[in-house]
Amino acid sequence: MHASDSGERFQRREFLRSTLRYAALTGVAGVVAAAIARRAPLNGPACGGQGICGGCEHLTGCGESRAATQRERTEKAGG
16 A cells, blocks of 8 residues: 555545534534424413413413313313
Protein backbone atom coordinates (compact mmCIF):
# COMPACT_ATOMS: atom_id res chain seq x y z
CA MET A 1 0.00 0.00 0.00
CA HIS A 2 1.02 3.52 -0.60
CA ALA A 3 1.03 6.07 2.16
CA SER A 4 -1.43 8.23 0.23
CA ASP A 5 -3.93 5.34 -0.04
CA SER A 6 -4.16 4.91 3.72
CA GLY A 7 -4.53 8.67 4.18
CA GLU A 8 -7.36 8.80 1.64
CA ARG A 9 -9.10 5.84 3.29
CA PHE A 10 -8.82 7.50 6.69
CA GLN A 11 -10.28 10.73 5.32
CA ARG A 12 -13.08 8.84 3.60
CA ARG A 13 -13.94 6.93 6.79
CA GLU A 14 -13.94 10.09 8.84
CA PHE A 15 -16.12 11.79 6.26
CA LEU A 16 -18.62 8.91 6.30
CA ARG A 17 -18.64 8.78 10.10
CA SER A 18 -19.22 12.51 10.32
CA THR A 19 -21.96 12.38 7.72
CA LEU A 20 -23.76 9.54 9.50
CA ARG A 21 -23.31 11.20 12.89
CA TYR A 22 -24.79 14.50 11.73
CA ALA A 23 -27.60 12.75 9.87
CA ALA A 24 -28.49 10.86 13.05
CA LEU A 25 -28.36 14.05 15.12
CA THR A 26 -30.58 15.80 12.61
CA GLY A 27 -33.06 12.92 12.78
CA VAL A 28 -33.13 12.99 16.57
CA ALA A 29 -33.58 16.76 16.55
CA GLY A 30 -36.49 16.38 14.11
CA VAL A 31 -38.20 13.79 16.29
CA VAL A 32 -37.78 15.97 19.38
CA ALA A 33 -39.09 19.04 17.55
CA ALA A 34 -42.13 17.11 16.32
CA ALA A 35 -42.82 15.80 19.81
CA ILE A 36 -42.62 19.29 21.29
CA ALA A 37 -44.84 20.73 18.55
CA ARG A 38 -47.51 18.09 19.18
CA ARG A 39 -47.31 18.19 22.96
CA ALA A 40 -50.72 18.68 24.48
CA PRO A 41 -51.48 21.11 27.23
CA LEU A 42 -51.31 19.61 30.71
CA ASN A 43 -55.09 19.48 31.17
CA GLY A 44 -55.87 17.66 27.92
CA PRO A 45 -55.38 18.10 24.19
CA ALA A 46 -58.66 19.88 23.50
CA CYS A 47 -59.70 21.07 26.93
CA GLY A 48 -61.10 24.58 26.83
CA GLY A 49 -61.92 24.61 30.51
CA GLN A 50 -59.92 24.35 33.67
CA GLY A 51 -59.42 20.59 33.45
CA ILE A 52 -62.20 19.97 35.98
CA CYS A 53 -65.02 18.39 34.02
CA GLY A 54 -67.74 18.41 36.67
CA GLY A 55 -68.37 22.15 36.61
CA CYS A 56 -67.24 22.91 33.08
CA GLU A 57 -69.55 24.79 30.73
CA HIS A 58 -68.19 22.79 27.75
CA LEU A 59 -69.05 19.40 29.27
CA THR A 60 -71.99 18.55 26.99
CA GLY A 61 -70.09 18.95 23.73
CA CYS A 62 -66.63 17.95 24.89
CA GLY A 63 -64.93 15.00 23.19
CA GLU A 64 -62.41 14.31 25.94
CA SER A 65 -62.52 10.88 27.55
CA ARG A 66 -62.58 12.50 30.99
CA ALA A 67 -65.65 14.49 29.97
CA ALA A 68 -67.39 11.34 28.71
CA THR A 69 -66.67 9.65 32.03
CA GLN A 70 -68.07 12.64 33.91
CA ARG A 71 -71.22 12.64 31.76
CA GLU A 72 -71.75 8.93 32.52
CA ARG A 73 -71.32 9.58 36.25
CA THR A 74 -73.82 12.44 36.09
CA GLU A 75 -76.37 10.27 34.25
CA LYS A 76 -75.96 7.42 36.75
CA ALA A 77 -76.39 9.82 39.65
CA GLY A 78 -79.67 10.95 38.12
CA GLY A 79 -78.85 14.44 37.42
